[in-house]
Amino acid sequence: MAEYIPSRTSETVVRERQKVERPRRYKVLLLNDDYTTMEFVVLILEEVFQKTRDEAVRVMLNVHENGKGVAGVYVKDIAETKIAATHKFAQEHGYPLKCGMEPE
Numbered sequence: 001m002a003e004y005i006p007s008r009t010s011e012t013v014v015r016e017r018q019k020v021e022r023p024r025r026y027k028v029l030l031l032n033d034d035y036t037t038m039e040f041v042v043l044i045l046e047e048v049f050q051k052t053r054d055e056a057v058r059v060m061l062n063v064h065e066n067g068k069g070v071a072g073v074y075v076k077d078i079a080e081t082k083i084a085a086t087h088k089f090a091q092e093h094g095y096p097l098k099c100g101m102e103p104e
């Protein structure tokens with residue numbers, strides 16, 4: 001939107017107002033599988049997604065029962081970093097745990 005600002009002289013200064021948009025956010029979705037232990041998923045939710053133990057157990061059980069669930073909502077870079085950390089941590093411990101992301 002153009003904003004007309006009278007200057008001290010007789011000219012008129014036109015300043016383009018920048019549109020400041022909230023960065024798009026992404027849901028990080030945790031996927032269920034038959035091999036990763038419940039305790040390990042809870043640990044991931046505590047360590048990577050900064051959940052309390054109660055929240056972590058609730059999210060893990062939701063994923064276990066429904067096949068997938070939201071571990072957290074973040075801007076793109078952070079979501080990607082958390083997914084990479086989850087996959088690395090799981091792989092290092094021999095678990096097939098997977099997660100992905102989708103726009104909020």
Ligand code: TYC
Pocket residue numbers: 030031032033034035036037038041060061063064097
């Ligand atoms: N279904 C797993 C089990 O019974 C537990 C689990 C929960 C695995 C959530 C992955 O994202 C997951 N051991």
